[in-house]
Amino acid sequence: MLGFCACILWQGHAAALVYAGALLFFFLFIKYPGVFAHGIFRALNKVGVASYFLYLIHENIGVLLISRYGGYFHGFSGLFPPVVMVGLCLFSVCFYHVVEMPVSKFLKKVMFKDGKTENS
Numbered sequence: 395m396l397g398f399c400a401c402i403l404w405q406g407h408a409a410a411l412v413y414a415g416a417l418l419f420f421f422l423f424i425k426y427p428g429v430f431a432h433g434i435f436r437a438l439n440k441v442g443v444a445s446y447f448l449y450l451i452h453e454n455i456g457v458l459l460i461s462r463y464g465g466y467f468h469g470f471s472g473l474f475p476p477v478v479m480v481g482l483c484l485f486s487v488c489f490y491h492v493v494e495m496p497v498s499k500f501l502k503k504v505m506f507k508d509g510k511t512e513n514s
Contacts, residue, residue: 440487441487444487444490444491447494451485460474460475460478
């Protein structure tokens with residue numbers, strides 16, 4: 395409630411509406427998690443599962459691409475950062491399915507043969 399009041403006082407009514415919408419989504423997600431299992435939220439869930447690799451590459455690759463190549467699009471340079479973000483998200487999800495999952499399955503198979511680790 396304090397954050398909502400602060401939004402109205404310092405940021406104006408538009409920011410308060412955004413804040414209220416975020417709170418509404420948060421409470422809906424807590425109360426009814428199945429509501430967000432469809433549509434765009436399914437894609438966001440896939441990005442969330444693959445988010446560790448995205449976390450590792452977003453600053454280095456994303457900032458490099460935007461700073462180095464963003465100026466070449468002149469009138470459309472404002473669209474370049476969202477394109478890079480979507481591209482990195484897609485790359486992260488593909489990397490997760492092509493590299494992380496197979497390596498994880500292999501390591502689990504090797505490490506946990508017959509339900510035992512090599513140390514035991």
